[in-house]
């Protein structure tokens with residue numbers, strides 16, 4: 001009930017970290033692109049296969065002097081996979097320990113999500129995805145989140161071999177979206193959800209421009225091919241943005257939503273990475289995904305802060321000059337010097353700057369060494385981090401399962417009226 005909200009509010013007051021004054025508002029008023037790189041893992045950045053870079057475009061973007069990139073950024077999804085990533089990215093709320101919160105709570109719950117917040121700051125908001133609108137209950141959840149437009153598969157051009165796996169091929173998808181992007185009043189917030197680099201990485205010969213890897217694990221070996229295809233699609237899209245001038249007028253945020261290669265393929269992963277073995281610690285580190293923010297004039301570089309998907313929203317809003325202190329957001333600004341650097345996984349495991357805690361085992365995050373005899377100081381620090389993780393997950397779950405945001409409206413925010421949204425405008 002509403003008294004649970006008081007607990008959440010008290011927690012927020014205590015745990016909020018201030019924005020970094022050197023970055024706050026640095027991208028104010030710019031368009032925002034949130035580019036979802038399906039199943040894209042951090043190890044692909046600068047990775048070479050068969051003597052060549054797999055993802056030259058993304059590598060270049062990662063190292064661009066106006067891109068802030070993170071090399072200790074983790075996905076934090078559970079069973080809800082893509083939908084958990086979306087929930088975290090745009091609400092700074094965790095997915096649930098079971099199922100998909102977007103499915104179970106996306107329709108009825110009250111949210112204070114990125115599209116609604118930015119819409120009320122003058123942004124037009126749109127989501128693009130070449131799959132049916134009902135997948136992960138997007139058609140309903142996006143209304144709750146305040147998306148003005150949702151360009152789903154009904155907008156896609158149709159043709160032989162245009163689709164593969166879950167939807168429209170990335171190159172066609174991103175090319176097609178231009179005609180809708182061009183009609184959005186600026187500034188806009190546009191989320192583009194790619195899909196081709198999704199297990200089992202199907203791709204026609206004509207689009208395969210790098211050989212498969214040769215681990216012999218057939219669920220793994222196609223991954224570099226679809227990753228390369230995604231990279232080429234992004235290259236075409238960035239070229240379009242540069243040609244139209246949008247590149248110089250936009251924040252471009254890219255992130256990998258979760259692993260592509262699951263933990264069951266350790267042997268093949270060892271071969272890909274050229275390592276002796278694949279330990280639980282290695283598996284935890286293998287959950288890193290890219291998180292990159294490019295904006296004109298931004299002081300870029302590779303940032304080593306430990307963080308995850310839950311932290312994206314406050315980071316982005318602060319760059320846009322939006323104060324988040326009245327919002328219920330469980331993440332914290334990754335550019336803040338005071339970020340706690342504790343990354344919660346949905347099963348209660350975590351990685352922090354100091355420790356990696358996997359079930360009963362504790363590792364030194366910097367070295368990967370298994371710590372068997374903790375000093376009293378380490379024990380106390382570990383307990384503090386564990387409590388932090390448990391509280392984060394428990395309170396976020398309360399917010400979602402108790403629909404607590406209906407009891408609280410941040411200062412200056414207008415609750416979303418779901419009845420005002422309808423994505424069937426051109427479907428007759």
Ligand code: GP9
Pocket residue numbers: 080081082083131135166193195198
């Ligand atoms: C489907 C796509 C895939 O629309 O987003 O979802 P996933 O299987 O990655 O959760």
Ligand code: MN
Pocket residue numbers: 038039081082257258
């Ligand atoms: Mn996904």
